[in-house]
Every structure is written in C-alpha cells, then in structure tokens.
Amino acid sequence: MLKKIFIKRRHLKKTLFYIGLCCAFFAILVESSLVYSYSDNTLTYNYDASGRLNYLESRSDRVYYEYDLQGNLISKTRDGSLNGTYKVTETSSAYDAYGSIQGNRNWYYQEWNGTTYANLQYKNGQWQGTSPYTLIINDIQHPDETDSVRIWVAPKSGLIRIAGNVAKYDPSGGDGVIVKILKNNIQLWSKTLSYNDITGYEVGLTVAVNTGDSIFFVVNKNDTNFNDSTSWKPVVSYMEANSAYDAYSSIQGYQNWYYQEWNGTTYTNLQYKNGQWQGISPYTLINKDFQHPDEADVVRKWVAPKSGMIRITGNAAKGDPRGGDGVIVKILKDNIQLWSKTISYDDTTGYEVGLTVAVNTGDAIYFVVNKNGTNTCDTTSWKPVVAYMEANSAYDAYGSIQGNQGWYYQEWNGTTYTNLLYKNGQWQGSKPYTLIINDIQHPDETDAVRKWVAPKSGMIRIAGNVAKYDSSGGDGVSVKIFKNNFKLWSKSLSYNDTTGYEVGLNIAVNTGDAIYFVVNKNGTIFNDATSWKPVVSYINSN
Template sequence: MPITMDASFATMKENDNTLHYYHGPFLQHFKGPADNPLQTYVTPGGNLIDENGHDAAWATYHIWIMNFYEIGPGELIGFTHNESWPASQPTGLPYFSLGVAYSNNNGATWEYCGEILKPKNVRLNVGGVPYVISGNDFYLYYNDGIYGENDGMGYPRHVSVAKANIQDVITAARNHQNATWTKYVNGSWSGNAMTGLGSAIIDNTYIKEDTHSDAVYNTAINKYLMTIQTHDSSRLNLYSSSDGVTWSMEANVDAMSPGSVMQPYSTFADYVGGTSDGREVDGEFSIIYPRKNWNNYNEDNLFQRQVTITTNQADKYSASGGFSQTQGTNQWSYEQWNGTVYSNMTWDSGNVRWNGAQSNVLVGGGWQHPDTNDSVRTWTAPKAGVVNVAGIAKKGDNSGGGDGVNVKILKNGSQIWPVSGWQAIGSNDFNGYAHNLTVSVVQNDKLRFIVNKGGSFSFDTTFWDPTIAYDTYSASSGYSTTTQGANQWHYKQWNGTTYSDMTWDAANSRWKGAQTYVLIGNNWQHPDTNDSARAWMAPKAGKIRITGIAKKEAGSSNGDGVNLRIMKNGTQVWPSSGWKSLAYNDFTGISHDIAITVAADDYIYFVVNKKSNITADGTVWDPLIRYTGL
C-alpha cells in the first residue's frame, strides 16, 4: 500500500478499464485497472471540504467522505464519517457521527451539510458508511451501542440502519442543509437519528461486527450485499438481504487466524457493469480490502477477491430471503408445536415477525425463539426431487444467559437431524452446529425446523437461516471459464472413437476442440469434423430427469442443419436410436424430457453432429438435469 489505509474507498467509474478510488479525510486520489486498482496516484488530496461553520465549536473536526451517490452529471452526494474533539478535550477519543457533503463540480470541492446521525453513545465508533437505495429512500448502515470505547466496554455493539427520503436529502444538500433521518427500532422507522438506539439487524456471531465497509445492490440476484469485518476475530464476511433490513451471512470473504489481522475498509468494485458511483454491481465484481497486522495498524497489504454469481434461483429457498408476512409464500410457513399438534402463528406487523400462542414463541427472518410451545419454521416441497438442506443453528443472544435450546429437523413425522433426540445448543454457543443433508422429497412433503426451550425460555433467541436447494444442474448457470469439471460440467469432442477434452479459448470466451469450429459456449454448441459434446458427470447415484430444447441460433438462414443425441456413457438414451435431426431454420427447436438412473461418475453427453457440412451449425442447447430421487 502506498498509504496507511484509514477508510473504505469511495469509487467513481471512468470506463470499463478504469475506476477512481478516493480515500481518507483529504480525498487522496488513485485510479487503475482491475488487476492494479491503485496503479496511478493521481493526487495526495487536500482540504477539499468547506465545513461551513460546523467545526466552529470544536478544537478539531475531521471529515471522511466514504461513499458517493451520483445525482446527475457532476453533482454528487457524499456520505461522511466524522470525528470531532471539543476544546475541553483536544486529544484522546473523539465524538463520532455520520454526515452528508455535497459537490456540484464532480467532487473537485465539497460543501459539508452537517451531521445526520450519531450512535447512542457518541464515543462509540459509528463506522461507515455503507448505503443502499430501497424504493425512495437511502438506507445507511452504522455501528450503534450503549458503551463508549473509552470505558473498556465498547462491545458488544451492533449493526443498525437509518433511512431518509432521497429527494429530501438532495434538496437539503443543494442548500447545504440536511434532511431528517430516522433509525430502525423494534420493527419500525421511529428512532431519533441523533439520540436514539437503533436495533440490531445483523447477528453478532463474532461479537465485534463492524461497518467500516461497503454495501451495494446486486442486479444479478436482485439482492443487497454488504461486507462486515469482525476486528480480532479476523474475518471479513459477506451478507445479503432482500429488503435492506433482514440480513443473512452468505460467505467468508477472508478468514485468518483469530487475532492475527483486521480486514476493515472493504469496497465493492465493478469495472464492466454496475453504476458509475458504485452503488450497484452485477454478477461479476470484486471486493477490495486491506489486511492490517493486529499489532501494527500502519502495516497494510491490499487484497482483491473476485466474485462471480451463478444464479439458479428457481430451485433454491432461503429462510431469510423467502421470509414473508403471508403463510406459504416462497414455500415457507410459520408454526408452533404444543406437543400434540402443529398450528399456524399470526403475523405481528409492528415487530415484523410471527407470534405464537405465548409471547415469546416467535419466528423472524433468520431466527427463532421458543416458549412453552416450540418455534417451528416449515418448508413445503413444491415438487418431487432431491434437496440439499444446509444451515447453522446457533445462539443469538450475546449475553450468554439462560440454559440454551434444543433443535431438530423433521421430514413430515420422521426425524432427519440429528439422528435421534435433540441437538443441544449451549447458552453461550455462538458458533453452533451445522447441518448439510441430502433428502429425497415428493410434492407437499414438509421439512420442519424446530427450536425447543429446554428448561427455560430465557435468552433463547436462536439464529437459524436454513437454505434448501434442489439438486439441479443447468448447462448455462454451471458454465465454467477455464476449468473442466466445475459444477459437474465438462467440454469435450467426439472423433468417432473417443471423447477428448477441449481447451479454453480465453480470447473468445469459449471452449475449442481440434478443428476451428468445434466449440462450446455457455448455452450453445457448434460441431466441425469432430462432434461437439457437452458432458455432465453424476456426483452421486440416483434418479435424474434431463430436460431441454435444442434449436438453431436465431438468424441462421443456410446450411443443412445438425444432428443431435444424448448418451449415458456409451449407451444412447435420446433418441432411441440414430440421430434427432434439427433443420437449419428450426428456431422453435426439439424438446426432450428423459428419466433415467445414474451411478456416481456416470457421464451424460449432449452431442451435436454436423451432418454433411458445418455451415451455420451454431445450436442453442441449454439442458437441465435434476435429481428426482435417490
């Protein structure tokens, strides 16, 4: 690093090859390509912010612009992290707040509009400043808590959110003023942004979750993403949300030995897609962040994690992502068990959760709480198939009070996890127990995730956000660039005697065989002297269903068409014999729907043959394979 990193980068896109990165209270300016983002140190920055008298009552007032919103050409909103020291205490721990700045010359100079938000204890580092847009509002994420860092009790603190109307913020900023912001408190936007305590919206798995990070909207999956660092737990985590309020953890972006490094100040970067101000990304983006040695804050090494999102949402069901105020929506229902029967809970709109017969039997987006009745989240299978049931059940109350909980999973009336009895989770077990099950279901089978209070229901909040995914393999969504066998797909050619691997053609983003035109792309194939053969390898034994439509590429107006067939190892499964002929101008195509059994490591080949010539033989074929039983 050419500097000591002390804030997340604010980014602006120049073109598909260059992003500008702005850093720190004096807006140090870098720019560069994806493989070297800080290639050019444009300027060391300077005092570009007119504080408009907001610093008058303070001995020192520092402002970090840590995120941009582009109103229009040359006109920007900047979200700021502020630290100030009064004359009575010119050194030591500052007072923390978030604010807004405004520029009408594309960031060359800024007008500070003042503070918009403070943590409940103003000596607690407020973080900042991830934001997203939800409807007509800005959602701004920050750290809140009742303990100040100077009293030795800075933790636990938690991640909270506040909002304000976008147009109100813009109108006020143009006059160097601020709109009114409100904190999210107990299910409603009712908290005073300057004095109130916001509710926790992300579980404190590692106790020290922190918003010196970034947030975006991802257009590939239509969800919000946010990075959160964990201080001395030495993890940088990626969270997702459908509504900007209920969040679930998706992955560790970076995980080191606890206490070895910090990974703060992460930034989303999307060179080719997304918006110029960085508030949206698509399915290909990067997360840029430093590792700071725990014993030396000034030692920075910059890392970049590339992320590629492969979507197959039709057959995936997340408890938090599918959470709804309507029973049965997204296949999820919310029940209670009294020891004899299951019954539906009722929706509590004020607290955005489901309530049972007693006051503490509850189900939220990614959590449950039992009372005398057990808390039950239920998924109903929309069709037959094999599903993967994955998740972690862990305590959610940071106090470590109570006597813990018991959990289990049932399929209809039969227990599938643990093998028998209950899985006990201790009162201070914030790591919990993971499950990763393969389950065969038929339509209307029910999987129930049950939380039982054990001895008492005190402090029994339990984080449990299971994901259920049908065992499904799509050629296009599983398509791999550079790696044979990724997502079970291989890219081969057939010379009449043997199958052999193609090689990756990086220049054209496709797989290429021995001749010029034997090719495979994400959802298409082209034969040459050799046949083009996309192959799927079965990861396990079971019953599968193979569906799809093969058709000529739009615009094809000559040639003699192609031949098609599907093979299981050396045995033909479609058509029953010979080839299925596809005419040169058949843009509707030929469909297939085949049910067969496979053993682990069996190959299914989708073969395209040239007939007599290779003219205009591009063929769209995006088969889908789904396990229907074991």
C-alpha cells in the first residue's frame, strides 16, 4: 500500500521511500563524444555519438550546436558572448574619455605593427601614428600600414561587459576593414566590415579582468587603407561580481571562497601558513592569484549564497613556464564536471573561461588544478570571477498561486494539460501521487509538469541540475522539455542517479510561449521523487 506524501518537508524523504519523483534536464554535452584538437591545443572539435558537431572551442570561446530529437540544428550559440542582465556598478566610455592625454580614465591610443604596440602622438587635435593615416579622433579609428588601436586598462579586478557599435564611417570606397577585440594577447572577437557597412555590429562580451589587464580595440586596413575611417565608441562596464582575487584572505569561507585539496576521494581544507594556504603535500599551495598542485589536487571553491543563474569567468594559464609537463585544470559544480583543459608547461596565455550555469543555495563550484604527471613548475595563474545574472528560479518562485513569476503547476494525461490544486502545502493532481513541492516533481498515472510562460520575446537560457531525489528503488523516470508542443529534449534517469545532469539550453521564445518540464513515471511510480530546480534567464548573444 502506497503512503500519502505529507505536507512537512521533513517527512518527505521517509515517505518517498515508497514512491518517488523523477527528473532529468537538458545536458550541455552528450555523454558519449569524440574530441579532436589541433596540435597547439587552441582549437577543439567535440562530436556527439551521432557524429554531430557538439561544440567548437578556442582559447577564448566555445560555440555550442544544439539539435532537436530529430537531429535538426535548432541553435548555435557563442558562449563567450552570451550575456544576461547584471547589476552595473560603474561605466567607462571611450568617447567621453577622449582627450589629449594618454591614460585619461584608463584609455590609451596606440598602433600595432604586427610585433609591437607603440603610443600615438597627439597632433592637430587627433592621435597620429608613424604611418600618416594611422589615426584616432573621438569616435573614429583609421588604420594605415599599422593598425589603429584604442586600449582600455583595467583599474581593478572584476567582471566587465564590453559593448558598443562598430561600423564603417566612410562608405565611399575601399575594401573594408577587420575589427578585433583582444584581452591582453587573447582574441575575444573579430569581424570583417565591408566598405559600405555603416550599420556594423553591436558588440556584447562579458569577461573577467584583473588589475592591469588590457582590452584592445583594433582596426586593421584589410588590404588597402582607402576610405578606412571606422566609427567605434566602445563602452566598458563593471558588473557586480565576486572575485577570488579580491576575496583572498586567511579565513576559510570569506566572501564564500574556500581553499582545499582533493586526494581523489575527499576534499580537505588547507591550512593558512606563512601568508598562503598549504596542504598535506608540501607543494599543494594557494596564494592570491595562483594555485600549485602536488600529489593532491589544489582546489579553490566558491559556495553559492543563493539560488540563481551565474556566470563563471576568468583566465587560467601557466604561471611558471620553465619546465614540467603542464597541468590539467577543471571546473566542477558539486560532482559534475563543467569544463576541463590541459595547459602545456609553457602556455602563459591559457584560456578564457565563460560558463553560464544555474545554482542553488549551497552548491559548490570547484576550480581544480591537477599536476598532470609531475608537479615540477606547476604554478598556475587562475583568478576566477563569479557573477549572478538576472534570472527566474522555479525554486524561489514556488508558492500557492498559479502563474506566480510565470510558473504553473500541471499534469498531463496524454492529451491535455490540467492545473493542479494546492492542498496541504503542495500541488496535487487528479491522481493521488501526481505532486509538485518546492524542487520535487512526482508523477503518477499522469505526468507531473512544471510550466514557465514567457512574459516577452527574446532568447532564453534554461539551466539547472536534475537528478533522482529518492534512489532507494523503482525503475527510474522519463523526463522531457517542451517548447509549446515541440519536444526539445528527452531522457531516462535510472532509479539511483542522484548526480543527474547539468542542463544548458538556449532557445528563442515569443511572448506567451510555454516551456514544459515534464516528469513521467516510466513503468511504475515507486521511488520516483525527482529533484528539478529549473532556472530561466533572458540572454543576448552577439
């Protein structure tokens, strides 16, 4: 005889020993995949089990290719330029800062000859280079034999958003220009503007910086320098964020940062000695801006103080290029790996991380450095930054009202969606065990469905972890995500899969479109309790 689910959360685990919930989420990466890299490890192609391109990754970005269940490409998203809404703390405009002084408000005016950056000279109301037409004036950059370069230097560490339109100013001829944005020596973005493209492109990049990092706005003449005047008014804004570098201290947990080591089985706190964090192995070390592994991995950990959607950024590179066999760097959310790279011993350029993932209060993000083969010269520079995006969390929006913050609670009988009724602190269906409570969905003969309705048109990101809540028995569950009546994704979760999947799905919606998160009982309803806390954010991708 199945027992009824009680109102109180403290009774839920015991009761769900006999019944369960299920859930699964859209995973960014297909578990079975093939990876091919160029020899310099700067470009990686990842294919799924069906031979479809899963993602293409460079030092500064990852482009995701997402498909529906029929194998049709439904979205192509550059993660490096995937932006949500953040709280802006301060802004610097190149146009407003323009003047006759190098470094005014952290803006500089230079040229690039293919080898070296050199300062321009201020003459006749404009900045001029060694080549006569390498010029910068107000919002105009004009290249010659050397590139025309405007530079912004970060006055402090944090997360920045780079924005602004770039377009041809003079459309009367020539062969167009090439425009680029670099952070130090890593290219973040590049476009070719045709000679008459006065519309251009809206730039939108989100990247972590440290004090002294340079952002280069480069205009190259393409082939000739005829009619190459280019309008570009970049704007750089700091967003509210949590920087590991700024938060570094002698206290575990200060601003939610911790310092640990991983022996392959257990995470253990490091001890603060002589101005740095030290592990059991003598060279397991963390300082303000570096991590060094030994026999144990060295781990910087951030713990989420609240639920929501976060952006993880920051450069990871070798700090000591004198020798050794390099290191392996990884990012995990709890025990799910989100990202990993092998950094060669002399790679001081490294990789720009850019991940967007949902978190719940208490979730841990681990920044791990592994010694690879030996620990020789394994000092690794890594200053991660974490920022919350504006988002809509199903967990936070949960309540007794249908439609609160766009969330609804329903059941699906194979033909029709019907609203559940709120009773005894939970949403209940026509069948006794079709239930939704906080982060739990439980199916019966009808599917348990959480629905979000788009309040406006745009591109959204769907994220969050899905896993079995009750792993004590049953035959698992089937989970699905729909946009209206179009199935985006489907998965079966085994009965004991408490790890589940980390989901990341980018899709366009119109006002009123419905996103359904469906849990089906599979065969039986026993032990089908499933934890699912979806988060939805509006994003833009330039």
